[in-house]
Amino acid sequence: MKVLVTDPVADAGLDVLREAGYEVETGYELEGDDLLEAVADAQGLIVRSGTEVTEEVLEAADELVIVGRAGIGVDNIDIDAATDHGVIVANAPEGNVRAAAEHTVAMAFAIARSIPQAHIRLKDGEWAKSDYLGTELNGKTLGVVGLGRVGQEVAKKLDALGMDVVAFDPYISEERAERIGAELVDLEPCLERADFLSIHTPLTPETEGMIGPEELDLLEGGYLINVGRGGIVQEDALAAKVEDGTLEGAALDVFAEEPLPADSPLLDHDDVIVTPHLGASTEAAQENVATSTAEQIVAALEGEPVANALNAPSIDESAFPRVEPYVDIAETAGKVAAQLLDGRIEEVEVTYEGDIADEDVEFVTASALKGVFEPLEWQVNAVNAPQIAEDRGVDVTESKTRQAEDFQSLVSVTVTNGDDSVTVEGTLFAGDDPRIVRVDGYRVDAIPHGKMVVTRNTDEPGVIGLIGSVMGKHGVNIAGMFNARETIGGEALTVYNVDSEVPDAAKAELNEDERIIDVDYITLNGQS
The missing domain is CATH 3.40.50.720 (NAD(P)-binding Rossmann-like Domain)
Structure with missing residues (x-):
């Protein structure tokens, strides 16, 4: 990955980036078309006050993840445009x-x-x-x-x-x-x-x-x-x-x-x-802001929260290990819920139960929103997901309770379209094994990975066999199955992990059977 540095910063910061394995390109005289060309393939950008990070620059930087300001002031960065493009803006307020x-x-x-x-x-x-x-x-x-x-x-x-x-x-x-x-x-x-x-x-x-x-x-x-x-x-x-x-x-x-x-x-x-803007001009200050900015670039590119992010949820470095496992769970629960709900999403509620309720979960909630909106083919990440919700009039609520009946910690994402809602709940097994444990109240303990099929059907003999036969007929291998039901003879819900995409013909054939209520094909982890 490439980090472009367009204003001079202390070598200590550049060393942090290189030691982390990133390519560092400096261009202290870049402007106009030259700047647009240089930033086009950069994942990180470090500036001071000399570089104007405009809408045009951000538009040219398709791969950009973060802009780091080596200092405090960010009036040379269009933060609204960065947010729209899903680009983190972070400064170094402590260094100088x-x-x-x-x-x-x-x-x-x-x-x-x-x-x-x-x-x-x-x-x-x-x-x-x-x-x-x-x-x-x-x-x-x-x-x-x-x-x-x-x-x-x-x-x-x-x-x-x-x-x-x-x-x-x-x-x-x-x-x-x-x-x-x-x-x-x-x-x-x-x-x-x-x-x-x-x-x-x-x-x-x-x-x-x-x-x-x-x-x-x-x-x-x-x-x-x-x-x-x-x-x-x-x-x-x-x-x-x-x-x-x-x-x-x-x-x-x-x-x-x-x-x-x-x-x-x-x-x-x-x-x-x-005096000619000497406030931060000490050797210690220049090294501090350079290393702080570089560390935030590394955090962003490695998918970790950025301590001084100005347009994205941040979290204390010491607290991150406690919430990190729930980031993916929340995102996955959001993806599953959004793909199961039929219709425009009007409300999203993220609920935390048990130990996780004691933590700073702003970043986790943003990740849940990312999961909700991603299947709708919007360009979304944890930076712009809250803004997307606001722009589209989606009400977002977050609630916490220390009580958790069955689990040490539980994250639930509920999406609503006005008439219907879907709730997906996730947790960790044995401290590091993520699971989807409930879908609309059905206990399933499903492994959240790759491609999934969720079926609702009447609880009758032969239905699971039918589903397996149809999948096999259309060349879809079932890697895992997690079944739950309301009551004997009532409605059942099953989550299947599958190895390939489910053809429309397979779904149509299943839906022709009166025992099948619905069939939903779900993709996770960026797969299709």
Whole structure:
């Protein structure tokens, strides 16, 4: 398998991929048609901020499984398009957290004590000691916009240096904020109370340009620091507010356009400190994000959950071994149920009973949906299955119970078309032997593999013999049989494992017998 790397990353990450047996192709200058050609046969793609992963790129990449962003920001990746194409998008949010937080603290000290300005003047031969009266951080208030990983790390570091911390983040709980020493407030009081404002929110349509003239007026007499994402602060307004004295100064590492244009008004003011996107530029950070991204590429290509997937269910690495066996069971149960139901699927319910109910099963549920939709010939995987359900108006419910009457753990998938429903239940025997144990309440203990035939018939002598004879007549070998019935003389259900496809003529011949209620041919494991 091939992994294409289109932006420079540390060699440590490339080594992880090569050691895992993957072909690594680098193309740091690729764009346009050259990029489309290079990605066409790639299963993995690693980018930083330089490569735009657009709908066109994803359309060209028929074999692509995952796009890994070696860093945090993913505004250069069309995540909606990736989801539509069933491509995982993952970032590396932990790798450069410490580096970005430390750069933020460095920028706070630099702007508070005019360090770059004094340095330049001294290098030019001026001893300008009396021109710079600094501000101490101790006792001042830090405002944090965006209390994610980096924002939290900055809050903790500056709290330890004696600053009071207020924060605005509508997606974090007050309890979590309090644990890191921050008081959670709305944006306006955050700006009004802050002596130093640090920006750490992601760039989204909602946050783009969110800090403009009115917001900067609320920060009057303070300093603004942005080591987060460019485009959140309106740069012309910021330059004007420093120029007219509304703000004491600003320090920015990120910009709406990078490299920063030579005519940017931010370059006209000594009280605006700028650095060329150095937040993650430490040796340790670059190695961390490279190896983290590579490890997620490997996980995706080996069919395992991706820890930092942004558009697919993820699961803690330590928990995955406990749920991994049920991923295939859920997918298989979904496939069988969908192929047994006649008509459009309107509802899917996935139920977990017993020990499995204690686990994080989001990835398992997504796999069940993949199984449900796959027989309908939709291009589907665990990434886009939940989106397919939403797009097609299929209601999905998930339920759990610690009670399991007959099994240690049980996964059930029920599909409904409004009038009828089918339920297929699966479990593990002896810890690692997957079985379909019930179909619509019939206990069958069937081996879920390859090709299967499910028949419903009246419980009468000679019916199973008839089925075997017809199968043999049409050249279909029966490899296994699992039979169940309601009551003596009632309705019976049988699951047959077969070695080849069942011809329509065989099914028609069986259905001609009045004792046969229905015959369904089912394919699993990608076979037909």
